């Protein structure tokens with residue numbers, strides 16, 4: 001394909017939200033409804049949310065994250081105990097059973113972006129790569145919504 | 155003899171029943187009843203702390219008495235629960251429309267080391283304009299948190315950074331400064347606006363209770 005054709009395809013695809021579908025190295029893993037909140041500067045960590053669906057017949061294991069936006073992207077879980085106290089801790093690997101969807105959503109799992117390399121500006125986007133133990137990688141384009149966003153539709 | 159022992163058993167049975175009733179009352183409705191945070195927050199009129207709002211003005215519990223109040227603890231370096239709760243609160247305030255103007259809505263930081271007046275002002279600027287941001291010295295923040303019977307704790311993270319564990323419930327007080335209820339993080343969000351209305355109406359039903 002000629003370079004200008006590729007450019008045209010990208011230009012066509014962008015408005016329709018590559019954001020919500022994986023650029024995919026694996027057809028078995030579908031990432032949907034990805035979004036992140038804008039940041040104030042670079043000293044505060046960012047958070048990314050999405051749904052990861054395993055369409056395959058085998059379990060898949062999410063082992064890590066990569067993005068040029070942050071030095072330390074990690075999966076975290078927020079837990080709120082019976083006293084109403086919230087805390088956050090890193091989650092190791094996440095196993096997704098065949099046919100199952102894991103939701104990263106406010107107050108539960110999130111991809112925490114620590115050591116931001118540049119501010120997360122509202123209405124921009126960035127690429128986030130999810131690494132799986134045996135299914136390679138899946139890269140998603142994550143749209144950056146406002147600081148007060150509550151979900152992918154905000 | 156026989157009669158006495160029957161009476162004795164009767165008295166013991168009554169005593170046991172009474173004790174059971176008392177224990178039941180104590181645990182359900184009495185002072186031993188469960189509170190969302192183990193202990194009930196003090197009335198605002200019984201709290202003492204001196205903080206600074208996001209406009210640099212001195213504030214304290216007295217600032218809040220006279221209007222119903224909604225208070226939330228958090229910190230601006232909080233990536234998940236705090237922006238989510240502030241966004242929720244903003245949504246509830248939108249749902250209340252003009253009535254929201256009668257409310258004090260305050261976000262108190264538990265991380266005064268990083269959240270100075272400027273940081274609070276910038277952060278709350280992204281949410282509903284009724285939300286105010288309070289900060290202060292470590293000591294005064296600790297005093298405030300204690301009054302609400304809330305907790306917070308600094309936790310080191312692997313990047314050499316730190317995060318804060320903290321009570322994520324939203325506290326509601328009536329216009330007299332009496333604690334009404336909390337809106338907990340995991341309860342259905344639909345319950346929130348009716349609870350806020352309840353705190354707002356508490357003054358009107360005063361005397362009826």
Ligand SMILES: [Cu+2]
Nearest residue numbers: 076088112233
């Ligand atoms: Cu986190």
